[in-house]
Amino acid sequence: MAKKEGSFHHGDLEWALLEAASQLLEKEGPSGVGLRAAARLAGVSHNAPYRHFRNRESILAALAARGLDELGDRMAKAARGHEDARRALVAIAETYVSLAAERPHLFRLMFGQEVADKERYPAVREAGLRAYQVLVDTILEGQRSGAIRPGSPEELALGHWAIVHGVASLHVDGRMLEERARERGGAPGLARLVSEQIRLGLEPRRI
Amino acid sequence: MAKKEGSFHHGDLEWALLEAASQLLEKEGPSGVGLRAAARLAGVSHNAPYRHFRNRESILAALAARGLDELGDRMAKAARGHEDARRALVAIAETYVSLAAERPHLFRLMFGQEVADKERYPAVREAGLRAYQVLVDTILEGQRSGAIRPGSPEELALGHWAIVHGVASLHVDGRMLEERARERGGAPGLARLVSEQIRLGLEPRRI
DNA sequence: ACCTGAACACCGTTCAAGT
DNA sequence: ACCTGAACACCGTTCAAGT
Numbered sequence: 523m524a525k526k527e528g529s530f531h532h533g534d535l536e537w538a539l540l541e542a543a544s545q546l547l548e549k550e551g552p553s554g555v556g557l558r559a560a561a562r563l564a565g566v567s568h569n570a571p572y573r574h575f576r577n578r579e580s581i582l583a584a585l586a587a588r589g590l591d592e593l594g595d596r597m598a599k600a601a602r603g604h605e606d607a608r609r610a611l612v613a614i615a616e617t618y619v620s621l622a623a624e625r626p627h628l629f630r631l632m633f634g635q636e637v638a639d640k641e642r643y644p645a646v647r648e649a650g651l652r653a654y655q656v657l658v659d660t661i662l663e664g665q666r667s668g669a670i671r672p673g674s675p676e677e678l679a680l681g682h683w684a685i686v687h688g689v690a691s692l693h694v695d696g697r698m699l700e701e702r703a704r705e706r707g708g709a710p711g712l713a714r715l716v717s718e719q720i721r722l723g724l725e726p727r728r729i
Numbered sequence: 730m731a732k733k734e735g736s737f738h739h740g741d742l743e744w745a746l747l748e749a750a751s752q753l754l755e756k757e758g759p760s761g762v763g764l765r766a767a768a769r770l771a772g773v774s775h776n777a778p779y780r781h782f783r784n785r786e787s788i789l790a791a792l793a794a795r796g797l798d799e800l801g802d803r804m805a806k807a808a809r810g811h812e813d814a815r816r817a818l819v820a821i822a823e824t825y826v827s828l829a830a831e832r833p834h835l836f837r838l839m840f841g842q843e844v845a846d847k848e849r850y851p852a853v854r855e856a857g858l859r860a861y862q863v864l865v866d867t868i869l870e871g872q873r874s875g876a877i878r879p880g881s882p883e884e885l886a887l888g889h890w891a892i893v894h895g896v897a898s899l900h901v902d903g904r905m906l907e908e909r910a911r912e913r914g915g916a917p918g919l920a921r922l923v924s925e926q927i928r929l930g931l932e933p934r935r936i
Numbered sequence: 937a938c939c940t941g942a943a944c945a946c947c948g949t950t951c952a953a954g955t
Numbered sequence: 956a957c958c959t960g961a962a963c964a965c966c967g968t969t970c971a972a973g974t
């Protein structure tokens with residue numbers, strides 16, 4: 523689109539293909555991401571992508587890695603500039619849920635099974651570990667300052683991530699609950715319900 | 730396979746196609762579910778399915794409705810025979826998470842976005858409402874016996890479902906966390922971590 | 937009603953070839 | 956290295972036709 527069609531050099535095509543695939547993902551979902559469709563959007567022959575991606579799964583994995591990279595960046599950014607590490611954790615959770623809500627297809631690709639064995643893609647693996655490390659570091663800092671209780675920071679980070687991921691999944695999968703959720707105030711209302719439930723539990727006469 | 734090829738009558742083919750599609754879903758994931766592939770498995774021409782399903786999305790919706798039906802049945806079964814309604818809720822939660830863990834592709838289909846506008850498929854909608862109603866009824870019963878605190882049963886059911894769905898999603902999406910989760914005792918260990926986190930929170934010196 | 941075969945425009949993937 | 960065109964076996968979907 524920028525210059526003559528087909529004039530890609532030093533990795534420009536790979537970038538253009540990923541950009542095209544990203545557009546396809548947001549517009550049509552995972553099933554709309556194809557090597558031929560991406561090539562068409564990028565203005566090259568249907569076969570050019572194979573110079574950069576071994577197969578279809580490999581470009582999906584690249585999108586997932588990109589998404590995890592962005593998640594990690596956002597989490598790191600959200601964690602900065604808080605005196606209280608607990609505040610930082612809340613900010614991290616918010617950015618996590620926001621990304622899931624804004625780009626549900628990407629979120630599904632990052633954590634779903636569209637890419638069968640994600641551990642086989644180093645870029646995906648490393649991007650995931652980087653994001654996870656933001657959590658661990660934040661918890662470590664909180665433990666140093668006394669804001670967070672003692673205990674294995676790995677365990678605390680894992681448990682915290684799990685909870686946040688559960689909440690994010692609710693936003694993305696909320697379609698079945700959506701109808702009622704909307705009556706109760708949409709996603710924020712749902713979040714309030716959940717946290718209230720966790721706080722109060724179901725049993726009566728709490729002290 | 731049972732009789733002569735192509736000898737289907739009074740809805741047998743629809744059932745056979747759903748069975749085939751179900752096998753394809755478990756074996757190859759949502760992208761493996763195709764009308765042609767299902768027709769091949771059922772031993773009919775590639776075009777016969779269009780007598781029973783308008784398009785590919787429609788057979789996916791039928792699978793989702795089937796899954797929600799089974800979920801509802803299992804939930805209703807799990808809810809029976811408990812004196813304490815809170816016990817019944819735990820049993821419901823266990824069966825929900827079990828179904829998600831046993832058939833992750835089906836679970837994704839039921840709550841994901843593979844079928845774009847699920848509200849447009851009455852079978853999906855009704856099956857979802859039926860499953861939801863099991864929760865509401867159980868909570869109502871618990872409120873009558875005094876086992877569950879007062880409050881809107883719809884809100885309590887929604888909040889409870891949301892939490893359980895979040896936990897189930899963790900099992901299904903746990904691949905990114907899996908590596909560490911395994912070290913910490915797999916899915917049960919993860920569940921323990923999460924409930925501990927919810928119970929203790931992150932702050933130090935709780936009274 | 938229910939099934940079939942031919943046809944169309946799409947896929948992913950491989951191969952042989954061009955610069 | 957990077958890109959292309961032809962080819963193959965698959966798709967979803969439509970049409971005209973058979974019983």
